[in-house]
Amino acid sequence: MFLHVQKLINEIVPDEPDPAAANALQEGLGGQFGEMRTMIQYLFQSFNFRGATGKPYRDLLYGVGTEEISHVELIGTTIARLTDGSPRYNGKATKPVDEPGKGGATPLSDALSMGNIHHYLVAGQGALPVDSAGNPWSGSYVYNSGNLVLDLLYNLMLESTGRLQKCRIYEMTSNKTARATISYLIVRDQAHENAYAKALESLGIDWGRTLPIPKTDAERFPEVKKLLDQGLHLKQYTFSADNLSEAGKIYRGSAPAAVGGGTLSTEQMPDGFPMDIAVERPEEFAPGLDPDLLALVQATAELELADADDPGSNGASASPATASTKSAVKKK
Template identity: 75%
Template sequence: MYFHVQQLIHEITQDEPDPAAANALQEGLGGQFGEMRTMMQYLFQAMNFRGPAGKPYRDLLQGIGTEEISHVELIGTTISRLLDGSPRYQGKPEDPLDKPGSDGATPLNIALDTGNIHHYLVAAQGALPVDAAGNPWLGSYVYNSGNLVLDLLYNLMLESTGRLQKCRIYEMTDNKTARSTISYLIVRDQAHENAYAKALESLGVKWNTVLPIPKTNAEKFPEVKKLLDLGLQSKQYTFDLTGHSEAGKIFQGMSPSNDGTTLDASEQAPAGAPLTIAPERFEEFSPGLDPELLALIQATADMELADVDAMFGPVKSGVVSSVDAASTGAKGEKTSQ
C-alpha cells in the first residue's frame, strides 16, 4: 500500500516563469533517463523480485522506487510553475506574473514562442509525460531482467546518466525555480548511485573498475553544494510505515563516492515542504470548480470524514479540508500561493 503526505519532498524556490526551462526539464521527467523511468523501473523490479533471502535488495529497490514517485511530483510541479506566466483576460496590473489582456492582447501568445507548444495546447500550462522534444514516455524504457546483478548495474548506469543530464540542464538556465529542483535531484541521484554501488559491492561485483560514478563536478553548483554539505547524498529513506525494511543492511558503511561520508538509512522520510495549489488559468478555459460542484464535493467529503472520525477519532480542530480551501478561493478571497 502507498500513502501520500500532502507535502513536496523538497521546497521549490519562487522565480519568474520560464517556458524554455520547463521544456528542458521535461527531459528530466519523461525522457529515457528521467524520473518517470526510474520510478517505474525500480517499482517493477521490486514487484517482480524473487527470493526471500534477498529481501534487503528488494527493500532497497522498493524504497528508492517509492521516493521516485515524489520526484515525479516535484519535477512535474516545477514544470507547471515555470509555465504559469501568460496573462489572463481579466488580469490586474498589480499581479506579479500576469498582465491584463487589454487592447486586443492575445492571452496565450507566449505559447507561440516556446519549444513545446503542447504545454499550452493540451496540458493547460502544465507538465506532460514527454521528453524535451515532445516524444511520449515509453514503457519499453523499463529494464527488468530478473537477474539481480544485471538490474543493479543497469540501475547504477541509469542514475549516473540521469545525474549527468541534470547537470547539463542546470547549466542551461539560471532560473531559481528550475535550479532548486534540479539541484535536489542531482544530489538524490548521487544517493541512489551510492545505494546501487553498495549493493553491487555486497555481491562481490567490482563495479568501479568498469562503471565509475561520473565526475560531473556538480559540487561547484552553489545549490548542490549546500545539499551536499548537509550529507543528503549519503541518506536513503525507507518510506516504510511498519519498520520492516531491511535496506539498511546494504546502505551502510563508507560512501562509494569516496567523499568521506557514512551511508545512513535510518530515516523513514524527509521532512518535506509545503505543497500549494496553483491558481486557476482562465485563459486556458480551466477555471476550477463551480459552486454547485463544490457543494457536491463538500457533501461527499463530509460523509468520508464521518467514516474517518468513526475509525480514527475526530479530526483536529483548525484543520481545513482542501475542499474548504478551494471554496474560499472560488469566492474570490485571497489564498496562499
C-alpha cells in the first residue's frame, strides 16, 4: 500500500509566470529521462523483484521509486504554477485585459507565442504527461530486465542523464519558481546516483570504470550548493510507514567518490512543505466551485445526512435528494 501526505517534498518558490520554462520542465517530467520514467521504472522493478535474500535491494528500489512519485507531484505542480502565475504577479489595474498580469491572470493569448499551447488548450494551465516537444510519455521507456545488476546499471545511467538534463534546464531560465524545483531535483538525482552506485559496489562491481558519472559542476548553481551544503545528496528516504525497509543495509557508509563522497544515511521521510490548491482560472472555463455549485453541494449533503440519521428510511429519501438537486439545476 502507499500513503499520501498532503505536503510537497520541496518548497515551490513564488515568481512571475513563465510558460516557456514550464515547457522546458516538461522534459524533466514526461521525457525519456524524466520523473515519470524513473517513478514507473523503479516501481516495476520493485513489483517484479525475485529472491527474498535480495530484500535490501528491493527495498532500496521501493524507496527511490516512491520518492519519484513525490517528484512527479512536485514538478507537475511547478509547471502548473509557471503557466498559471503567482500571488505577487498582479500586474496593473489600468492595463488592458489582454495584457499579462491583469488581475493576476495569465491570458490565453500567451499560449500563441510562449511555451506549449496544450498547457492552455488542453490542460487548463496545468502539466501534461508529455516531453518538451509535446510527445506523449511512453511505457516503452521503462527498463526492467529482471537482472539486478543490469537494472542497477541502467538506473544509474538514468539518474545521471536526468541530472545532466536538469542542469541544462536550470541554465535555460532565471525564474525562481523553476530554479527552486530544478535545483532540488538535481541534488536528489545525485542522492539516487549514490544509491545505485553503492548497490553495485556491494555486489562487487567496479562500476566507475564501466560507467563514469558525467561531471556537471552543478555546485556552481547557488540553489544547488545550498542543498549540497545541507547534505541532501547523502540521504535516502525509505518511505516505509512500518519501518520494515532494509534499504539502510545498502545505503550507508562512505558515498562513492565519483559522485561527491561523504557519509550516507537513511531516513523515513522528509518533513515536507505546505501544499496549496491553485486558484480558479475563469478564462479556462475552470472556475472551481462557484457559490451556486457550493449551494447545491451543501443542499445535497444535508439531505444525505438527514437520510443517514433516519434509521427507518432505508435510503428512501435518496430520490428526493437527487430530484431536489436536478430541480435546482434546471432553475439555473
